[in-house]
Amino acid sequence: MILTFWGLLCCARAEISACALFILTNFLWRCLTISNRELQINDDIRDREVRVVDAEGHQLGIMPAAQARQLAYSKDLDLVKIAPQAKPPVCKVIDYGKYRFEQAKREKESRKNQHIVEIKEVRLSLNIDTHDFETKLNHAIRFLKEGNKVKASIRFRGREMGHPEQGYTIMKKFAEALNEYAVVEKPAKLEGRNMLMFLAVRPVARPGAKPAENAAKKFAGKAKKAE
Structure with missing residues (x-):
């Protein structure tokens, strides 16, 4: 008799627990669904x-x-x-x-x-040659075509700190070479030993954009004149 009573009680508890669990689960689902769907x-x-x-x-x-x-x-x-x-x-x-x-x-x-705009760095130097300049231009053009921004940087070493004007000249030529693809977002600025310049994608690319090779040759010509 006692065992039967305890058996019935356990069954009742199980049914109540299952019922309560169902009600609670259904309530939480409805709350979450309503809040998520609005x-x-x-x-x-x-x-x-x-x-x-x-x-x-x-x-x-x-x-x-x-x-x-x-x-x-x-x-x-x-x-x-x-x-x-x-x-x-x-x-x-x-x-x-x-x-x-x-x-x-x-x-x-x-x-x-959706495209997440990234800032890609291109490192230049005061003694960069025509080939390296062309390579850096191609990298920058690729980054810009992908919709990213470009950070051009020059690291001044030792006595180079006494010739910041050379860095500004290179930055200017780099920006001019990318003029068909980019606009200068932040002009070149010397911060400690680093000179930085930021370029953003030009809203509408100008017709007849020049290849990086032509821009590099133009850079080489200007460099010879400067010498």
Whole structure:
């Protein structure tokens, strides 16, 4: 008799626990879903009347919210409020799970297509030759075509600190060589032993942009004149 009583009590406790767990899980799911979607669906819609459209956008008319819910349930779909500010609010009869899946997919594609602008560094020097200058230009052009910004830098060593004007000259020529692709965002400035200049993508590339090789030859010609 006692064993039977304890057996029944344990079963009752198990059923109560399972029931409580189901209610708690359902409550948490609804809270999380509502907070994430920021949309009202089915029983969350408390309006007296709503304007209803189907999944294809066809008008189904104005009707009580309860009737609209029954209409959605009869099609094994959900009633989703899509325009809460309208009078009366507009609700759509759709598969909400499918809608959320497609929306998440679109958001993922949108994030994938977004380009994060990076700052790519190109290091120059006071004694850079024509070949190295051309190579650095090609690197900068590639970075700019990818939609990134370019930080041109020159590191002054030893006695080079006494000739900052040479650094400004090289920076100016570098910016001029990239004029078809970039605009100077921050002019060359000496900070300690480093001279920095920042370049951003030109909004609209100028027609007939010159290759880096031509720009390098122009740089070499100016360098010879300077000598």
